[in-house]
Amino acid sequence: MKLLLTIVQDQDALPLLEALVQEDYRVTKLASTGGFLQAGNTTLLVGIEDEQVEDVLGIIKETCQPRGKTVAPLSPQGGMAESYVPFPVKVSVGGAAVFVIDVEQFVRV
Amino acid sequence: MKLLLTIVQDQDALPLLEALVQEDYRVTKLASTGGFLQAGNTTLLVGIEDEQVEDVLGIIKETCQPRGKTVAPLSPQGGMAESYVPFPVKVSVGGAAVFVIDVEQFVRV
Amino acid sequence: MKLLLTIVQDQDALPLLEALVQEDYRVTKLASTGGFLQAGNTTLLVGIEDEQVEDVLGIIKETCQPRGKTVAPLSPQGGMAESYVPFPVKVSVGGAAVFVIDVEQFVRV
Numbered sequence: 599m600k601l602l603l604t605i606v607q608d609q610d611a612l613p614l615l616e617a618l619v620q621e622d623y624r625v626t627k628l629a630s631t632g633g634f635l636q637a638g639n640t641t642l643l644v645g646i647e648d649e650q651v652e653d654v655l656g657i658i659k660e661t662c663q664p665r666g667k668t669v670a671p672l673s674p675q676g677g678m679a680e681s682y683v684p685f686p687v688k689v690s691v692g693g694a695a696v697f698v699i700d701v702e703q704f705v706r707v
Numbered sequence: 708m709k710l711l712l713t714i715v716q717d718q719d720a721l722p723l724l725e726a727l728v729q730e731d732y733r734v735t736k737l738a739s740t741g742g743f744l745q746a747g748n749t750t751l752l753v754g755i756e757d758e759q760v761e762d763v764l765g766i767i768k769e770t771c772q773p774r775g776k777t778v779a780p781l782s783p784q785g786g787m788a789e790s791y792v793p794f795p796v797k798v799s800v801g802g803a804a805v806f807v808i809d810v811e812q813f814v815r816v
Numbered sequence: 817m818k819l820l821l822t823i824v825q826d827q828d829a830l831p832l833l834e835a836l837v838q839e840d841y842r843v844t845k846l847a848s849t850g851g852f853l854q855a856g857n858t859t860l861l862v863g864i865e866d867e868q869v870e871d872v873l874g875i876i877k878e879t880c881q882p883r884g885k886t887v888a889p890l891s892p893q894g895g896m897a898e899s900y901v902p903f904p905v906k907v908s909v910g911g912a913a914v915f916v917i918d919v920e921q922f923v924r925v
């Protein structure tokens with residue numbers, strides 16, 4: 599068994615969740631925050647059989663879109679002073695970051 | 708060391724947490740949402756020594772109950788139209804879904 | 817690749833997040849709750865290359881402080897009655913609990 603820990607943009611979370619449930623996959627959703635943009639995003643936990651990894655990665659690729667996000671200038675905070683940007687910056691945010699983790703044992707109670 | 712990522716129903720979360728703390732186990736709680744019922748549930752992180760896995764699984768089995776939940780009919784949404792159910796459906800929700808993951812290194816600061 | 821699942825005290829979470837982002841590391845933040853103190857803390861997910869583990873652990877050690885926390889007496893609840901403490905107790909909370917987990921595959925969409 600594998601656990602796919604999948605971080606996606608909020609606007610893709612529900613369509614992805616529905617696409618996975620529609621294909622009989624089990625999914626758990628956690629609200630999360632991106633460290634760089636300090637904006638909300640979504641972390642999904644998807645536990646699947648080893649041979650289903652490619653199929654689920656395919657559903658994620660179809661549903662989640664990379665987007666450019668414009669970021670207001672960060673004010674200089676403590677150690678960040680030298681990376682202070684005086685004008686808006688465009689940051690490209692990927693569609694999804696997926697960590698495939700091996701599950702030694704899965705138990706349903 | 709193993710990390711038990713344990714998804715339980717909200718009503719079993721606190722009794723389970725207390726039972727584990729009572730036995731000297733360390734536990735961290737995350738609020739989560741089930742993908743299918745879109746209802747709140749609880750994800751617990753329990754980091755334990757390898758030889759404690761059976762003991763902790765025993766505590767989970769004693770504390771967490773499977774339950775039948777009646778689900779209001781899902782309205783047809785986009786791709787879900789063909790699974791639209793015009794009357795309430797009973798879904799059986801397990802007591803717990805437990806993923807046992809190997810921890811390569813554990814560091815306390 | 818490794819995923820560092822790092823549980824820290826709330827007051828260290830933002831300084832740690834900024835220190836990691838400053839060093840070009842990617843970080844995702846989850847709000848969590850400690851099982852024993854039932855008080856809010858923060859769980860960070862940091863996905864890094866294998867050879868970066870020591871560097872990131874060093875940043876965590878510099879930023880996160882162990883602290884003593886005074887806990888109001890717990891009232892006897894159900895099975896906890898024998899551990900009822902009639903006066904405030906000092907509990908030492910570590911700076912961070914870090915689980916290093918192996919990532920079989922990392923996919924960016």
Ligand SMILES: Nc1ncnc2c1ncn2[C@@H]1O[C@@H]2COP(=O)(O)O[C@H]3[C@@H](O)[C@H](n4cnc5c(N)ncnc54)O[C@@H]3COP(=O)(O)O[C@H]2[C@H]1O
Pocket residue numbers: 605606631632633634635636637639689690691692693694695836837838839840841842843844845861862863864
């Ligand atoms: N230290 C840094 N320096 C310069 N640019 C940085 C940076 N950290 C992030 N970025 C850029 O900003 C985007 C948003 O990052 P954020 O941390 O808000 O939101 C991230 C984060 O929550 C999560 N994530 C991605 N890779 C991760 C990893 N290796 N570990 C943990 N979380 C990760 O996925 C979200 C989207 O990541 P993505 O890479 O597509 O897109 C990132 C990346 O293009």
Ligand SMILES: Nc1ncnc2c1ncn2[C@@H]1O[C@@H]2COP(=O)(O)O[C@H]3[C@@H](O)[C@H](n4cnc5c(N)ncnc54)O[C@@H]3COP(=O)(O)O[C@H]2[C@H]1O
Pocket residue numbers: 618619620621622623624625626627643644645646714715740741742743744745746748798799800801802803804
């Ligand atoms: N492999 C896995 N990966 C990630 N998370 C997992 C998981 N297996 C279980 N979970 C989590 O545990 C909760 C209970 O799952 P259980 O299978 O007992 O009980 C499930 C199951 O009986 C049924 N169900 C879930 N997904 C389904 C689907 N795609 N098709 C049909 N029935 C589904 O509805 C109940 C509630 O599901 P819900 O999603 O709300 O909530 C799920 C989900 O949050």
Ligand SMILES: Nc1ncnc2c1ncn2[C@@H]1O[C@@H]2COP(=O)(O)O[C@H]3[C@@H](O)[C@H](n4cnc5c(N)ncnc54)O[C@@H]3COP(=O)(O)O[C@H]2[C@H]1O
Pocket residue numbers: 727728729730731732733734735736752753754755823824849850851852853854855857907908909910911912913
């Ligand atoms: N193996 C593990 N698995 C999952 N999560 C883990 C973990 N080790 C630590 N944590 C997380 O890190 C927080 C700080 O743990 P620490 O051991 O430094 O500091 C702990 C420890 O000194 C003490 N403590 C925790 N559980 C205890 C127990 N069952 N019996 C006695 N003391 C306990 O109270 C402090 C606060 O604990 P709290 O639960 O509120 O918050 C914990 C918990 O959220």
